[in-house]
Structure formats: structure tokens, C-alpha cells
Amino acid sequence: MIRTLLEDLADLVGIDAVTTDEAAMAFATEDWRGRYRGKALCVARPANAEQVAGIVACCARHGVPVLPQAGNTGLVGGSVPAAEGPAPVIVALERLRRIRKVDPVNNTMEVEAGCMLANVQEAARAAGRYYPVSLGAEGSCQIGGTIATNAGGTSVLRYGNTRENVLGLQVVLPDGTVWTNLTALRKNNTGYDLKHLFIGSEGTLGIVTAAVLKLHPLPTRHAVAWAGLADPESAVRLLTLVQERDGAKLSGFELMNRNQLDLVVRHVPQRRSPLEDAHDWHLLIELSDTGGNDDLDATLEGILAQALDDGLIADAVIAASERQRADMWEVRHSVSEANKKGGIGLTTDCAVPVSATADFIRAASAAVGALAPKAELVVVGHMGDGNVHFIPFFTFDQWDKLEDRDALAEAIRHAVNDAAHALGGTFSAEHGVGQVSLKEMARYKSPADLALMRAVKAALDPKGLFNPGRLIPPDA
Amino acid sequence: MIRTLLEDLADLVGIDAVTTDEAAMAFATEDWRGRYRGKALCVARPANAEQVAGIVACCARHGVPVLPQAGNTGLVGGSVPAAEGPAPVIVALERLRRIRKVDPVNNTMEVEAGCMLANVQEAARAAGRYYPVSLGAEGSCQIGGTIATNAGGTSVLRYGNTRENVLGLQVVLPDGTVWTNLTALRKNNTGYDLKHLFIGSEGTLGIVTAAVLKLHPLPTRHAVAWAGLADPESAVRLLTLVQERDGAKLSGFELMNRNQLDLVVRHVPQRRSPLEDAHDWHLLIELSDTGGNDDLDATLEGILAQALDDGLIADAVIAASERQRADMWEVRHSVSEANKKGGIGLTTDCAVPVSATADFIRAASAAVGALAPKAELVVVGHMGDGNVHFIPFFTFDQWDKLEDRDALAEAIRHAVNDAAHALGGTFSAEHGVGQVSLKEMARYKSPADLALMRAVKAALDPKGLFNPGRLIPPDA
Numbered sequence: 001m002i003r004t005l006l007e008d009l010a011d012l013v014g015i016d017a018v019t020t021d022e023a024a025m026a027f028a029t030e031d032w033r034g035r036y037r038g039k040a041l042c043v044a045r046p047a048n049a050e051q052v053a054g055i056v057a058c059c060a061r062h063g064v065p066v067l068p069q070a071g072n073t074g075l076v077g078g079s080v081p082a083a084e085g086p087a088p089v090i091v092a093l094e095r096l097r098r099i100r101k102v103d104p105v106n107n108t109m110e111v112e113a114g115c116m117l118a119n120v121q122e123a124a125r126a127a128g129r130y131y132p133v134s135l136g137a138e139g140s141c142q143i144g145g146t147i148a149t150n151a152g153g154t155s156v157l158r159y160g161n162t163r164e165n166v167l168g169l170q171v172v173l174p175d176g177t178v179w180t181n182l183t184a185l186r187k188n189n190t191g192y193d194l195k196h197l198f199i200g201s202e203g204t205l206g207i208v209t210a211a212v213l214k215l216h217p218l219p220t221r222h223a224v225a226w227a228g229l230a231d232p233e234s235a236v237r238l239l240t241l242v243q244e245r246d247g248a249k250l251s252g253f254e255l256m257n258r259n260q261l262d263l264v265v266r267h268v269p270q271r272r273s274p275l276e277d278a279h280d281w282h283l284l285i286e287l288s289d290t291g292g293n294d295d296l297d298a299t300l301e302g303i304l305a306q307a308l309d310d311g312l313i314a315d316a317v318i319a320a321s322e323r324q325r326a327d328m329w330e331v332r333h334s335v336s337e338a339n340k341k342g343g344i345g346l347t348t349d350c351a352v353p354v355s356a357t358a359d360f361i362r363a364a365s366a367a368v369g370a371l372a373p374k375a376e377l378v379v380v381g382h383m384g385d386g387n388v389h390f391i392p393f394f395t396f397d398q399w400d401k402l403e404d405r406d407a408l409a410e411a412i413r414h415a416v417n418d419a420a421h422a423l424g425g426t427f428s429a430e431h432g433v434g435q436v437s438l439k440e441m442a443r444y445k446s447p448a449d450l451a452l453m454r455a456v457k458a459a460l461d462p463k464g465l466f467n468p469g470r471l472i473p474p475d476a
Numbered sequence: 477m478i479r480t481l482l483e484d485l486a487d488l489v490g491i492d493a494v495t496t497d498e499a500a501m502a503f504a505t506e507d508w509r510g511r512y513r514g515k516a517l518c519v520a521r522p523a524n525a526e527q528v529a530g531i532v533a534c535c536a537r538h539g540v541p542v543l544p545q546a547g548n549t550g551l552v553g554g555s556v557p558a559a560e561g562p563a564p565v566i567v568a569l570e571r572l573r574r575i576r577k578v579d580p581v582n583n584t585m586e587v588e589a590g591c592m593l594a595n596v597q598e599a600a601r602a603a604g605r606y607y608p609v610s611l612g613a614e615g616s617c618q619i620g621g622t623i624a625t626n627a628g629g630t631s632v633l634r635y636g637n638t639r640e641n642v643l644g645l646q647v648v649l650p651d652g653t654v655w656t657n658l659t660a661l662r663k664n665n666t667g668y669d670l671k672h673l674f675i676g677s678e679g680t681l682g683i684v685t686a687a688v689l690k691l692h693p694l695p696t697r698h699a700v701a702w703a704g705l706a707d708p709e710s711a712v713r714l715l716t717l718v719q720e721r722d723g724a725k726l727s728g729f730e731l732m733n734r735n736q737l738d739l740v741v742r743h744v745p746q747r748r749s750p751l752e753d754a755h756d757w758h759l760l761i762e763l764s765d766t767g768g769n770d771d772l773d774a775t776l777e778g779i780l781a782q783a784l785d786d787g788l789i790a791d792a793v794i795a796a797s798e799r800q801r802a803d804m805w806e807v808r809h810s811v812s813e814a815n816k817k818g819g820i821g822l823t824t825d826c827a828v829p830v831s832a833t834a835d836f837i838r839a840a841s842a843a844v845g846a847l848a849p850k851a852e853l854v855v856v857g858h859m860g861d862g863n864v865h866f867i868p869f870f871t872f873d874q875w876d877k878l879e880d881r882d883a884l885a886e887a888i889r890h891a892v893n894d895a896a897h898a899l900g901g902t903f904s905a906e907h908g909v910g911q912v913s914l915k916e917m918a919r920y921k922s923p924a925d926l927a928l929m930r931a932v933k934a935a936l937d938p939k940g941l942f943n944p945g946r947l948i949p950p951d952a
Contacts, residue, residue: 105716105831106862128720150665161663164640179924186861187637187827187905189626189676191917191929191947196672200665217723240581244604246767247693248724291722292775294768351663355581385662386582429663441667448655452936453667459935460928471667 005062009044009089012054017045017095028069028090031080033340036435038081040067043090049170049178049209052091056207057176059089065465066091066174068207070113070144073137075347076434078202078470079145085469093144096209102127107215108167108184113144113208120213129215132159136336144208150200152430154332157384158251159216161430162199168212169195174205174461184212197456202432203467205460219251219288223296224325225304227316228279232358234312235283235383239354241312242285245303249296252286253384254332259393260339260380261331267341268334274327275315283313283383284332335380344399345378345391346409348416352425354386360423364390367415372408374398387429390416410439417444433471442473450475481538485520485565488530493521493571504545504566507556509816512911514557516543519566525646525654525685528567532683533652535565541941542567542650544683546589546620549613551823552910554678554946555621561945569620572685578603583691584643584660589620589684596689605691608635612812620684626676628906630808633860634727635692637906638675644688645671650681650937660688673932678908679943681936695727695764699772700801701780703792704755708834710788711759711859715830717788718761721779725772728762729860730808735869736856737807743817744810750803751791759789759859760808811856820875821854821867822888826896827905830862836899840866843891848884850874863905866892886915893920909947918949926951 010018019025020042030037041064046052059066065088072079081088096112099120103109104127111120117138124131133146135153145151147169151162159165168182181195198206229235235255242250258280264271275282287296297318304316319325339345352360365377372392381388392412394402402408417427417440427440441450453472457464486494495501496518506513517540522528535542541564548555557564572588575596579585580603587596593614600607609622611629621627623645627638635641644658657671674682705711711731718726734756740747751758763772773794780792795801815821828836841853848868857864868888870878878884893903893916903916917926929948933940 103829103831105712106829107719108829150669152663152665156663160640163669164636173924173928177924177927179928180922181925183902184829184900185827185902185905187628187632187858187863188902189628189904189906189908190902190913190921191676191909191925192681192932193626193639193672193676194925194928194932196669197932200667200669205668217719219724236581243583243693248695248766249768289768290724292725292765292768292770292772294770296768299768351661353579353582353584353660355579382663387663424659424661426659426661426664426666428665429661430665432665433667437666445666446656448649448653449657449667449670451653452649452655452670455935456668456670456673456932459931 005058005064006042008058009042009055012058013044013046013051019043028072028092029080031077032073036077036080038083039087040081040090041087043092045092045095047095049172052172052207052209053176053178055089055091056172056174060174060176060463060465063465064089065468067467068093068144068148068203070148071137071140071142073141073145074149074434075431076436078149078432078434082435082469091207093142093209099123103184104129106184109213109215110182110184110210111143111213112210113142115143117141117143117146124215125218128218130218131165131213132216133162133165136333143211147199147208147211148201148203149432152382152387154252154254154382156382157253163196165214166195166199166211167214169198169208170210171198171206171208174463174466179206182210182212200432202434202471204457204471205466217290219290221296222286222288222325223300224319224328225285225300225316226274226328227283227285227304227313228275228277229281229283229313231281232361235281236354236358238283238307238312239384241307242303246287246299249287249289250384251288252284254284255379255381255383255388256282257377257379259376259378260335263342263378264331264334264338267338271331271334274317274331277315279314284328339378339391343393343395345393346412348390348413349429349431350390350417350420350425350427351385351387351429352420352423354383356423356425357383357386357388360388360420360425361390363419363422364416367419368392368412371411371415414443438470438473441471481534481540482518484534485518485531488534489520489522489527495519504548504568505556507553508549512553512556514559515563516557516566517563519568521568521571523571525648528648528683528685529652529654531565531567532648532650536650536652536939536941539941540565541944543943544569544620544624544679546624547613547616547618549617549621550625550910551907552912554625554908554910558911558945567683569618569685575599579660580605582660585689585691586658586660586686587619587689588686589618591619593617593619593622600691601694604694606694607641607689608692609638609641612809619687623675623684623687624677624679625908628858628863630728630730630858632858633729639672641690642671642675642687643690645674645684646686647674647682647684650939650942655682658686658688676908678910678947680933680947681942693766695766697772698762698764698801699776700795700804701761701776701792702750702804703759703761703780703789704751704753705757705759705789707757708837711757712830712834714759714783714788715860717783718779722763722775725763725765726860727764728760730760731855731857731859731864732758733853733855735852735854736811739818739854740807740810740814743814747807747810750793750807753791755790760804815854815867819869819871821869822885824866824889824892825905825907826866826893826901826903827861827863828896828899828901830859832899832901833859833862833864836864836896836901837866839895839898840892843895844868844888847887847891914946914949917947
């Protein structure tokens with residue numbers, strides 16, 4: 001049967017576009033941090049939506065699961081197959097990489113799912129427009145993956161998640177139908193807004209093959225500051241101060257603690273702390289604007305002067321050049337690389353109401369301190385939208401010597417997520433569920449939530465062949 | 477059986493909260509323009525979500541349809557029952573009118589479905605924040621209705637539709653479950669984002685009982701101009717000019733033609749044209765900002781001076797006071813009242829890509845001119861998001877003398893919607909489907925769209941008791 005499937009697939013997409021060799025498939029069966037490795041029947045690389053539909057129909061005939069993949073840069077093992085269970089066909093979307101149309105008057109852009117995020121940003125910029133989704137992996141992640149995971153990043157506080165920046169979609173459904181809804185409209189009230197089912201569905205309901213993205217006016221002026229401060233409470237108060245003084249211009253409000261900054265400085269070449277003295281907490285604050293003749297540096301300086309007066313910050317520096325601005329952002333964007341090199345971080349991805357972020361950090365610190373007193377507590381987050389990555393951190397040596405690591409990791413993850421949940425928060429703000437948080441779905445989602453998700457899944461994928469076992473925990 | 481149902485309902489919500497008298501029910505069985513009148517078994521006015529759930533379960537037991545209603549200010553007959561077919565129980569949400577919580581640090585607000593939009597706007601403002609959804613009916617429409625219809629209005633180009641301003645929902649499902657998802661999070665990637673199923677579902681999937689809304693920084697400075705110009709093409713070019721000069725500050729870009737302005741001036745007391753000379757087309761342009769010390773009037777003046785130089789506009793005036801700004805907006809907000817008083821307007825609600833708005837107006841004008849040469853063409857729209865209300869208009873006298881009015885109205889509606897559809901547009905941008913556009917759903921939505929909608933409807937409302945016959949046309 002499997003031989004027939006492979007032959008059918010080769011007929012559909014060409015023999016060169018079907019990979020079965022295990023070593024050659026490693027780019028798709030393993031995640032970039034090397035934490036998850038799974039088994040696949042093959043990797044198929046279709047050239048267009050019709051070929052995707054053909055593959056899906058073929059897999060349905062053979063009763064074989066389908067796992068879509070676009071970029072494979074995720075942090076939760078969501079884009080790689082499981083080690084156990086029926087091996088899927090991986091549908092890699094890298095050949096669908098055309099930027100089909102940029103419409104600067106309508107402020108939209110139509111792209112294929114395999115386009116790299118950085119290329120999309122660049123094409124928007126070339127037309128004098130801005131595609132705001134920005135994250136560490138932008139140089140290798142693909143648009144289809146950002147849609148399937150509703151990617152977040154550093155500009156959500158101003159521009160929203162990927163979800164808020166998608167106007168239209170083309171999706172291949174589990175029955176092989178190509179659902180084409182590539183509208184470039186900002187208003188469209190004609191029944192259920194079905195695209196939202198697919199955004200963030202992690203490949204369980206369909207395969208995104210193309211999208212219409214929303215573009216924004218290109219910010220032309222920026223002011224960036226780095227501040228040192230004593231505690232997260234002060235950071236929350238400073239955020240409110242910025243929002244009240246000139247909230248519409250706020251485009252970045254990133255928090256990290258001393259341990260996180262130390263990791264970056266230690267492990268990534270050419271990174272240094274923007275401030276001379278050591279501080280327990282750090283903020284990167286960015287204002288930006290699209291025109292006018294306001295002096296943004298002066299606005300930011302005024303806000304920071306008041307923050308100093310009010311005792312919210314201990315020190316701050318405003319970037320004096322494009323180079324310095326880039327340097328400050330480089331420190332922020334080097335976090336993943338630093339943490340990968342520095343040891344084993346148990347990355348969590350909670351969001352809470354912004355007003356509860358300080359309480360969350362305090363509660364999580366206490367809970368993890370009790371479970372793993374030797375772990376360093378690394379904290380980095382998109383504070384402007386309440387998304388705090390709380391990362392209990394071990395040196396490689398510590399980690400190797402730990403007994404019962406998996407149980408400890410799970411206990412720590414639950415403790416952090418419990419702290420968020422108790423404050424009305426979530427265990428996955430932007431990374432998604434993947435393999436890491438499937439148990440959390442059962443632990444935190446309400447029975448009504450899970451029942452609705454199961455009903456939707458059964459309605460769209462009655463055979464259960466799209467990423468089976470993912471996203472929705474088994475019915476208890 | 478019906479007697480029992482009424483007794484059951486009275487037991488649930490109290491005898492005073494169940495109305496069966498036909499005259500007393502008229503507020504709920506008839507729309508405000510008096511165009512749609514239907515039959516209901518009763519109007520039930522529950523006091524909380526549990527009572528809503530009780531009513532729903534009771535109706536399910538009796539096999540009686542349910543029609544939720546919050547405000548009854550719609551323009552498409554969506555919130556009133558049909559004249560034919562099984563009469564529903566109308567669930568009126570006016571008693572759920574508590575503003576439960578305003579969190580200015582998190583920029584969120586939790587409200588019940590029966591809150592009036594204007595009260596929500598006011599509560600946000602009292603906390604120094606901004607709830608941006610704004611529309612003509614804001615003094616009487618209710619939040620639940622704005623959510624069920626994904627209400628648009630005049631600020632969509634900057635802040636999005638109602639959909640983009642809802643973070644959490646509580647919904648009573650067709651099986652009587654209360655699905656509570658009142659999270660106040662800007663990021664939450666934990667499975668399907670189910671709230672989007674209910675937003676814009678026009679009461680066919682559930683009854684919204686409460687919501688968490690997103691608040692924004694309060695704009696503190698505004699500049700408003702009124703411009704006269706020769707044609708819609710110039711309006712599109714001016715829009716692009718504003719967006720390129722200072723796009724992030726643009727908060728209003730409203731178009732109307734001479735016929736529309738004349739109707740307002742003629743039929744609404746104290747309204748006058750902001751410009752002395754007559755022009756074929758008019759624009760209201762608003763910039764706003766939350767801080768800084770930019771002179772917005774100067775920015776707007778600079779843009780308009782360039783527009784004059786480039787020949788895009790013939791004349792313009794910038795409001796010199798708060799009073800003048802309000803006057804200009806009053807002209808815009810008086811459109812519904814003027815058109816109701818002035819005659820019979822066949823309101824349409826198309827949106828097209830902004831880059832296609834001028835083509836749309838030209839094509840629709842030609843098509844309607846051929847069908848009804850005597851109709852005046854009234855055009856008013858939220859041009860900044862491509863939403864153009866193209867309104868073939870008859871005097872009462874003309875309308876009374878027309879033979880075969882219904883057929884003509886339908887032919888005209890199809891002609892306008894065809895013009896939009898041919899340009900990648902939609903027949904309902906913001907008003908929704910209701911009774912007016914059900915046939916359009918069958919005419920313009922793809923088979924894949926309709927199949928997906930039917931699958932979702934069957935999964936959530938298998939008995940088909942929530943607003944039966946609405947939104948999804950019968951399977952052909």
C-alpha cells in the first residue's frame with residue numbers, strides 16, 4: 001500500500017519532489033533545536049495548490065495522515081511528526097513562494113504559503129508599506145507557518161498577531177477541496193468568517209496555500225530607549241505612563257531580566273548591555289511614527305524623565321543613531337540563540353492581562369524556586385501585550401546530572417502555567433500547542449471549549465487525517 | 477404545547493419578563509425603519525446568562541426556534557422574525573446591561589450584551605481610554621448586536637471592525653451550554669479561536685451574553701477637513717496621499733456625493749454644507765493623535781495644499797474649532813435620518829478593494845442607470861476601507877407609482893452587487909445578511925464556502941433552532 005502511495009505522489013508532483021530517504025528527510029522530521037524527532041513516510045514538495053489538493057486526496061484514499069510544514073522553525077515541536085504512531089506524509093510548502101501581488105493603494109499583498117517572512121516584509125517595504133509581523137525566525141520561517149500558528153512577535157502591541165494581519169486565505173481542506181477566499185477586503189460580513197478557523201489551527205483543519213495580507217503605513221521615524229529598573233511592577237507602571245502620554249506611537253515594549261541579558265552578552269558575539277551599570281530588570285521601548293514633524297526622541301526623553309522622577313526606572317539611554325537602535329534590537333533578537341547556546345531553558349509562553357504581569361512573575365518565581373532551587377530564572381517578554389516567557393534555566397552540566405528530568409520539566413511547566421491560569425492567563429500566548437502543550441489543553445481548557453473544538457474538527461476532518469493527535473487532547 | 481412553553485419561560489425569568497401581547501411586542505417584531513415585520517411567540521427578557529441558557533434549553537425541549545435580539549437597530553431585517561414560518565421566542569438582552577469591569581492598565585473592559593454602545597464608549601472615556609467602534613445607531617444599539625453583526629462604522633480604517641476589538645466572549649450555545657471565554661488577553665494560541673465563529677454569525681450559532689472589549693489610547697488631538705472634489709478617482713488618490721504623508725494618524729475618510737449631501741441639508745434641521753460652492757463629491761477627512769506636540773491642523777493643511785496643487789480637490793476647509801469639527805461629523809452621521817425622511821433608498825452595502833472603489837461607482841452607476849433611469853444615485857461610504865453605500869433613491873411619490881417594485885428593487889440590488897463582485901468585492905461589508913441579502917449568499921458565495929458554513933452550523937446547532945433560515949441559504 002505504501003509503495004502505491006509513494007508512486008501516486010511521485011505521479012502528482014514529480015519524482016524529485018518526493019523524498020523518502022531518512023537522512024535527507026531530517027530537515028523536516030527534526031526541529032531546529034534538535035529536541036523533537038519523528039517519523040514520516042516521505043516529504044512531498046508540491047508546486048501549487050492543485051498539487052497540494054492532489055496529495056491530500058491521495059492520502060485520504062490511502063488512509064495516511066498529512067502533516068503540513070512551512071518553515072519548521074517552531075518552538076513547540078508542532079511542525080515535526082511524532083516518534084510513535086502512524087507516520088504521515090509531510091507536505092512541505094517551500095516551492096509555493098511567489099509574491100503574487102502588492103497593491104499599495106489597497107494596502108494589501110497576496111503571497112504563497114512558502115514565502116519567507118523576511119521576503120514579505122521586504123516586498124512591502126519596497127512598495128513603501130509595512131508588514132508588521134516580526135520575530136526572531138523571520139529570516140527562515142514561512143508565511144504559511146506563521147498563519148497556521150498565528151505567530152506573534154515583537155509588534156503585537158501595536159499591530160496585532162498574524163491573525164489580525166490576514167484578510168484572505170486559500171486553504172486545501174481535508175476532503176481535497178481547494179477553498180479559495182483570497183479577498184482583499186477590510187470589511188466583509190457575509191456569514192461566518194471561516195478564515196479564523198484555519199489561522200492558529202496548527203495544520204489540523206487544512207493546509208494554507210496562499211494568503212492576502214494587510215499592509216500598514218511605513219513608519220518613517222523611530223525612537224528607541226533602553227531602561228534599567230528594579231522590578232516588574234515599575235515596568236507595568238511605565239507602560240501605562242507611555243500609553244497615557246502618547247500611546248498610539250508605542251511600537252515596542254520588551255522586558256528582560258538580568259539573567260537573560262547576561263546570557264545574551266555571554267553567548268552571542270558583539271552583544272553588550274546598553275547600560276553601564278547592572279540592573280535587575282531591563283526594558284526596550286520603541287516609539288514610531290509615519291509622518292508629522294514631532295521629535296520622537298524628545299517625547300521619549302520627556303516620558304523617561306518623568307519615569308526617573310517617579311522612581312520607576314533607575315537609568316535609561318536613548319539610541320542616538322540608527323546603528324544604536326539596531327544594536328538594542330539585536331540584543332532582544334539574540335535571546336533564542338543565546339539560550340540555545342547557554343544551556344537548557346524550559347521555555348514557557350504564558351500571557352496574562354498586562355495588569356497582572358508582575359503578579360505572574362512573582363508567583364511563577366516562587367513556585368519554580370520551590371521545585372528547582374538551583375535553576376536560574378530567565379525572564380524575557382513582550383510586556384506590552386502581557387506575554388512573558390518565564391524560562392527556568394539549567395546549565396548543560398546541571399541538566400545532565402538531573403534525575404527524572406522529564407518529570408521535573410513537566411512539574412515546572414505546570415507550576416508556571418498554573419500561576420498564569422490563576423490570573424486569567426494562558427499557557428500558550430504565541431508559540432502554539434504543538435507537542436509541548438498538548439497535556440495543557442486537557443488541563444486548562446474548559447469542557448465546553450474542548451467539546452466545541454472536537455465538533456469543529458469532526459465537521460471539517462471527519463476521517464481525522466490532518467495532524468492526528470495534535471492540538472485537541474483525546475476525549476477523556 | 478405553546479401554553480406550556482410560555483409557562484416554562486415565565487417560571488424561568490418571571491411573568492413580567494415574558495411579553496406575548498402583539499402590540500407590546502412590536503418593538504421587537506418590527507425594525508426601526510418599519511420595513512420588516514414578523515411574528516413571535518413571545519419576547520423573553522432574561523436577567524443573566526443562566527436565564528438565557530434556561531430559555532434556550534426550554535425552547536430546545538419544545539422544538540421552538542430562538543431569535544436573539546440586542547438593540548434591533550439593524551438595516552437588513554436580521555434582528556426581527558420572519559412573517560412566515562414557525563414563530564420564534566425572541567430573547568431580548570436589554571436587561572444584561574452591566575459594565576462589569578474597566579481595566580485601564582490592560583486596556584480592556586468587560587461588559588454585558590445589552591449595554592448600549594454609547595455607554596460603553598463613555599465608560600472607556602471616563603477611564604481615559606477609547607472604544608473605537610462608532611456608528612449612527614450608537615445611542616440605541618447594544619454591544620451584543622454589534623458583535624453578532626460584526627458592526628463596522630466610521631473608524632474601521634484605523635481600528636478595525638467590531639471583530640478586531642473583541643478579546644473574549646461568553647456565549648450560550650444551542651444545546652444550552654454557557655461557553656465562558658471572557659479572557660482579557662491580547663495573545664492566546666491555544667487551539668481554534670472559537671470566538672470568531674460567533675462574531676458576525678447573526679444569531680445562528682449562539683447568543684452572546686457578555687464580552688471583553690479591547691480599549692485603545694484616547695486620541696487627544698484631532699484635525700478635521702471637508703473637501704469638495706470632482707470624482708471618486710481623485711478621492712482614491714488623495715487617500716493614498718494622506719496615507720503616505722502620515723498614514724498612522726488617519727482616523728476618518730468618508731465620501732459622499734452631491735445627492736447625499738443635498739438630502740442631509742434638505743431633511744435634517746441645522747445641517748449645512750461646510751463648503752459654499754457646490755461640488756459633485758465630498759470628503760470628510762480626520763487625523764487624530766494621542767500625544768506629542770505635532771500641529772495636526774498644519775499637517776492636514778499641508779496635505780490639502782498638495783492635493784490642490786495636484787488637482788485632486790477643488791476646495792477644502794479645515795474645522796477651526798471643536799464645534800466645527802462636530803458639525804462636519806454631524807453632517808456625516810445624519811445620512812440615515814435624511815434618507816429615511818427623504819424617500820425610499822435601496823441601500824446597498826458593498827466593499828471592494830480601495831483601489832477599485834472608483835471603478836465600482838462607475839460600473840454600478842451605469843448598471844442602475846440602465847435599469848431605473850429616474851432613480852437618483854446617492855453615494856455615501858467609508859472610503860478608507862473600500863465600503864461604499866450605493867443607494868438608488870426614489871421620492872415617495874415615484875416609489876408609490878412604481879409597478880413591480882419588488883422585482884425592480886431586486887434587479888437593482890443584483891446589478892450593484894454584481895458590479896462589486898466583478899471587482900473582487902462583497903455584497904455586504906458591514907450591515908450583514910439578514911433578510912435583505914439571503915439570496916445574495918446563494919448567488920455569490922462559492923459552493924466550498926456554503927458547504928463549510930453548513931458543516932459548522934450542523935456541528936453547533938444540529939437541531940437548527942437558532943435563527944432558522946437565516947444567513948445560510950437552503951441547500952440547492
